[in-house]
Amino acid sequence: MGKITGFLEYEREDRDYEPVERRIRHWREFVLPLAERDYVTQAARCMNCGVPYCMGTGSLAPGTPGCPINNQIPDWNDLVYNGNWEEAARNLHSTNNFPDFTGRICPAPCEASCTLNIDEIPVTIKSIECAIADHVIARGLKPEPPAQRTGKKVAVVGSGPAGLACAQQLARAGHEVHVYEKYVKAGGLLRYGIPDFKMEKHHIDRRVVQMQAEGVVFHYGVHIGVDLEAKKLVEDYDAVVLTGGAEKSRDLPLPGRELKGIHFAMDYLPQQNRRVSGEKANDGEPILATGKHVIVIGGGDTGSDCIGTAIRQGALSVTNFEIMPTPPPHENKLLTWPDWPVKLRTSSSHKEGAEREFAVNTTAFSGDDGAVRKLHCVRVDDRFKPIPGTEFEIRTELVLLAMGFVHPVHEGMIKGLALELDRRGNVAAMTDDYKTALPKVFAAGDMRRGQSLVVWAIREGRQAAHAVDKFLMGSSMLPT
Secondary structure, eight states: OOOTTHHHHSOOOOOEEOOHHHHTTOOSOOEEOOOHHHHHHHHHTOOOOSSOGGGOOOOSOTTSSSOTTOOOHHHHHHHHHTTOHHHHHHHHHTTOSOHHHHHHHOOOHHHHTOGGGGGTOOOOHHHHHHHHHHHHHHTOOOOOOOSSOOOOEEEEEOOSHHHHHHHHHHHHTTOEEEEEESSSSSOTHHHHTSOTTTSOTHHHHHHHHHHHHTTOEEEESOOBTTTBOHHHHHHHSSEEEEOOOOOEEOOOOOTTTTSBTEEEHHHHHHHHHHHHHTOOOOSSSOOOOTTSEEEEEOOSHHHHHHHHHHHHTTOSEEEEEESSOOOOSSOOHHHHTTSOOOOOOOOTTGGGTOEEEESEEEEEEEEETTEEEEEEEEEBOTTOOBOTTOOEEEEOSEEEEOOOEEEOOOTTHHHHTTOOBOTTSSBOOOTTTOBOSSTTEEEOTHHHHOSOOHHHHHHHHHHHHHHHHHHHHSSOOSOO
């Protein structure tokens, strides 16, 4: 341990943001990094606990404390404190293929489970992780090609975080890996769902270049189950890994839903990401918030992304509705720590000018000339029952549905392979070896477990790679 009394000597200091009035005028990342010496000081605050919950417990349950990919957080905190950034990066990459992604967009369950979070001053783990990744990348991201090839061919369908992690691990094990992506660029939700102001896309491009140097072949614009039969992949490859994500958005089938101006978040966000990157739009009529009163239904990360995007597009107003009651501002540490707490979370986008309303249920949409003009709502109690006399209407010209995802899209690949589904509509695959009921076919990520965090996707991709390698070779040296 580098500094035994560091947590007593140094105050918590974290990255700051550009002022609101500046950041809403551009689409770039707006987090202001600390000076290198400050990261060293912050790393010194790590207590090197006897039971470091921040590292995760290794459980497959989504509500368990700490890091799902089991980052060795006390170890790389100590290495940063001692100035050994290169070894810290090696340690970090041993469990996480893409710390430059997670250091930007992960909600940091590790900090929630940090022992110092008992006093609400956790170690700034997420910021240190991002600094380690950026430090080594600035010196050149080196590919890690295998020493020898196995002669086995694996197809990975989908290039989100699960697919990318799986493909990179399998390539490093010596297999010939082909990634099939229906869009024109890799990244999945990272590229087309996460706004650039949260993560610029050059981070993905850089990793793709690294993976190509390691032997991964990317096939863009190939929609498996539409452009190419999924059965053909199963015939041509020694193993197939399905990592297509949970893309079926939760709808709100109410009176007036057919009106123009009501869109899923994942019809809206990808359009703006394509505008920023200069990629040609291929998804219909432009959806823009400019000069409109915008309602975002759904209070999670996707709703927050819609808020920040609408504000940057020049919305007249943005209002965020959530059916859940207002969470408490602080958790009861004795009841919740080190688990992920339910409490009021205010994102950077919320602070940019959105109004938030909790315990609101939408009952109908109405409008004129075929376009939405009003949202009809009622306030609800903590059992979601309408409270009589609380009905109200609110003006809107754009409604964005950001209520999460129910399961992967079944049409095309999943139906084409006649894959078994679990009770939630996800692809049924074993938790220990990621095998589906179809020989040679594996599933991982949101397609298997349902919508979740980027860290869970990376974990699933890495573990699926281990399972595939073991399936092909009889044993595997890849980490789980």
